[in-house]
Amino acid sequence: MILLQVQQVARYFGADTLFENIQLEVQDTDRIALVGRNGAGKSTLLKMIAGEEEPDAGKIVKGKEITIGYLAQNTGLHSEKNIWDEMLEVFEQVLLMEEKLRQLEIALGDEQVLNNPALYEKTLATYDQLQHDYHAxxxxxxxxxxxxxxxxxRFYEADYQKKVKELSGGQKTRLALAKLLLAKKDLLILDEPTNHLDIDTLAWLENYLTTYQGALLIVSHDRYFLDKVVTQVYEISRQKMTHFVGNYSKYLVQKAANLEQEWKEFEKQQTEIAKLEDFVNRNLVRASTTKRAQSRRKKLEKMERLDRPQGDEKSAHFMFQAEKSSGNVVLAVEDATIGYGQQALSSAIQLDIRKQEAIALVGPNGIGKSTLLKSITGELPFIKGSASLGANVAIGYYDQEQAHLVSNKSVLAELWDAHPTTPEKDIRSILGSFLFSGDDVEKLVSSLSGGEKARLALAKLAMDQDNFLILDEPTNHLDIDSKEVLENALIDYDGTILFVSHDRYFINRIATSIVELSEDGSKLYLGDYDYYLEKKLEEKELLELKLQEENKDQAPAQKNKVHHQINKEQQKLIRQLTRKIEGIEAELATVEADIEAAEVELTKPEIFGNHLLVQELNDTLSALNQRYEALMNDWEQYSMELESL
Known part of the structure; x- marks a missing residue:
């Protein structure tokens, strides 16, 4: 079923065109990505589809009953309520039904209703229908x-009573997305939903969206996320829209194939045109061949000439090159503890980084990844332990907050002041390769967008020619094309890299090894991000296998031998939670059967005449439903606790 159609839509800014003749169709199960350069108009188009802006030309046709949920970029909830009450707003109709059911249960036990068979049957029928709707x-x-x-x-039981207004900006954005998912709209429009999410949360969101019942229209710079979630791609480029079938990786392949085919057709036509023009020029004045030459000239005049394929839009182009080579040992961190003051975030950290390795540092938000980088560069002291650099190691540090950029300088001065002996034309040439040209170089740093600041910081890093790059979220604020340019530059780099990133596609292309940071220290995985995921899954399966073995009747000595590497307290907690969940599931099955039996009894004609039995059954049913709800809540809580172990 078609939910929505975008027909010949355009946006103009005076004489300038942002985009025009945009065509897009959304059906009820579509998973669509909208891609394009920063500034191409992706967010503007989403606002039009969501109804927040009107197009300058064309129209957007929606079904009358279609519900749309829209999450704008970096938008958070603003509320005086606590987290739990804010989420309950989504289920307002369910809560009203719940209250009405309680009222009907009281009415079914009232003497006046019990003594009036017609009224009783009508009330009971209303109750049955409402209970059916409540279930649905x-x-x-x-x-x-x-x-x-x-x-x-990542909001837990202890967070539920926190006021929404007291949360951070990132938490408010995550909460807004959570509320939107619970609302189950026919169409979800998400503008950069992966901002402020750590890798584990991204993986959870991907799984959730792949089973979402409605349609999805997404703008995201997270290519790994797009590969997992979407099945269609619409690209905005040079004011036009092009449709591709498949996920992001397939879109890249199709786009390259289309461009190659366009070049073949263009070159074939150019060859034909050259032959025709040559024949006309040589034979038009000769009496014997004039007619044939005129015929070919008419063919040339009628020919619909193909435009020269334009390929990609202008891209940044740069490289990182080390001025001098480092020794084989680049960095050693021994038994380190990181944090602020005496508040430790992670301890027992070990790092041994060798020349030309590319190490990705991963872990949940708040575990101290950026803190570790700052401690290595000397911006923050280690609480315990130390870091030592190898011979001839020169560090180039990319700070995700771009705190090292001077806000009151111009773009040109920011780079030139760091390298005053470099001629101005060379500085301008380097800035041009990072897409700063003409008057752009005179802009103040403070006026730059996030993407422009990121490109300027990378330009400074490239100019320094250090042999050990430490990068903290280098892909933040970059569009997909700039990310790919950065990736290619880092792949060709002859130095060593230690980096933090939430971009799993980026990690997969760059990393030779993964270091996972946790409260208990660091763990090395010798491979890319996909390899890391495989090993994590193997570890989880091994733990589950050991736990299954523990449930068998084994001698205590055998159990200790199998589980000597697993924390005893964690084992105990896992066993307790598993037993609780199994007990709840058994009771749920019983309660469900009892509810079904009671509902069947209430429909029997012979029960209608016995008011006492009806009242007794209704009381029983009410108690069973309450017990079922309580059991479901307990099951969910224990299951989440078990999952987190």
Missing amino acids: SNGFGYEAEIRSVLHGF
Whole structure:
């Protein structure tokens, strides 16, 4: 079923065109990515589709009953409520049904209703229908659903009573997305939904969206995320829209194939045109061949000439090159503890980085990845331990906050002051390769966008020619094309790299090894990000296998031998949670059967005449439903606790 159509839509700014003749169709199960350079108009088009802006030309046609959820870029919730009450707003109709059910249960026990068979049957029929609607609206599971989604976005039981207004900007954005997912709109429009999400949360969101019942329209610079979620790509480039079928990787392949085919057709036509023109020029004045020459000239005049394929738009082009080579040992960190003051974030950290390695540092938000980089560069002291550099190591540090850029300088001065002996034309040439040209170089740093500041910081890094690059979220604020340019430059770099990134596609292309940071220290995985995921899955399966073995009747000595590497307290907690969940599941099955039996009894004609039995059954059913809801809440809580171990 078609949910929405974008027909010949355009946006103009005076005489300038942002885009025009845009065509897009969304069906009820579509997963669509909207891609294009920064400034191509992606967010503007999303706002038009969401109804927040009107197009300058064309129209957007929507189904009358279609519901749309829209998450703008870096938009968070603004509310005086606590987190739990804010999420309950989504289920307002369910809560109203819940209250109405309680009222009907009281009415079914009232003497006046019991003594009036017609009124009783009418009330009972209303109750049955409302209970059916309540079931269909997930009335017995909505609280568990809220907990599940909040848990996915890293909000836990202890957070539920926190006021929304007291949360950070990133937390408010995550909460806005959580509320939008719970609302289950027909079409979700998400503008950069992966901002402020750590890798584990990204993985959870990907899994959630792949099973989402409605349609998705997404703008994201996270290529790994797009590969996992979308099945169609619409590209805005040079004011036009092009449609591709497949995920992001398939879109790249199709785009390259289309461009190659366009060149073949263009070159074939150019060859034909050259032959025709040559024949006309040589034979038009000769009496014997004039007619044939005139015929070919008419063919030339009627020919619909193909435009020269334009390929990609102007891209940054740069490289990183080390001025001098380092020794084989680049960095050693021994038994280090990092944090602020005496507040430790991670301890027992070990790093041994060798020449030309590219190490990705991963771990949950707040674990201290950026803190570790700052400690290595000397910006923050280690609480314990130390870092030592190898021979001839020169560090180039990219700070994700660009704190080292001077805000009151111009772009030109920012780079030239760092390299005063370099001629101005060379500085301008380097800035041009990072897409700063003409009057752009006179802009103040303070006026630059996030993407422009990122490119300027990378330009300074390239100019320094250090042999050990330490990069903290270098792909933040970059569009996809700039990310790919950066990736290619780092792949060709002859030095050593230590970096933090949430961009899993970027990690996969750059990293030779992964270091996972946790509260208990660091762990090395010798491979790219996909290899790291495989090893993590193997570790989880091994742990589950050991736990299954523990449940068998084994001698204590055998159990100790199998589980000597697993923390005893964690084993105990896992066993307790597993037993609780199994007990709850068994009781849930019983309660469900009892509810079904009671509902069947209430429909029997012989029950209608016995008011006492009806009242007794309604009381029983009410108690069973309450017990079912409580059990579901307990099951969800224990399951989440077990999952986090």
